[in-house]
Amino acid sequence: MIWTELRLKLREQFGRTFSFYNDKYKSGKRRIKIGTYYPYKFLSYIKEIAPELDVKIWVPYPGAEPLVTIHYNK
Numbered sequence: 001m002i003w004t005e006l007r008l009k010l011r012e013q014f015g016r017t018f019s020f021y022n023d024k025y026k027s028g029k030r031r032i033k034i035g036t037y038y039p040y041k042f043l044s045y046i047k048e049i050a051p052e053l054d055v056k057i058w059v060p061y062p063g064a065e066p067l068v069t070i071h072y073n074k
Contacts (some may be wrong), residue, residue, distance in 0.1 A: 020032055032072075046068070
């Protein structure tokens with residue numbers, strides 16, 4: 001599932017309770033970081049509707065709020 005489709009489904013399900021940031025590694029791999037108060041709900045929902053995606057919880061530093069990250073190959 002591509003990000004634009006997934007983003008629409010997340011907005012339908014969760015409304016405006018999240019923000020996101022796109023970036024790209026030098027290798028070309030794309031990463032999307034999603035900030036929300038409900039990271040584990042987002043993680044389970046994304047895995048349910050798009051099990052092929054590489055979705056993980058990421059904590060940038062100890063004590064920080066967890067983020068949901070999605071890695072795309074292209």
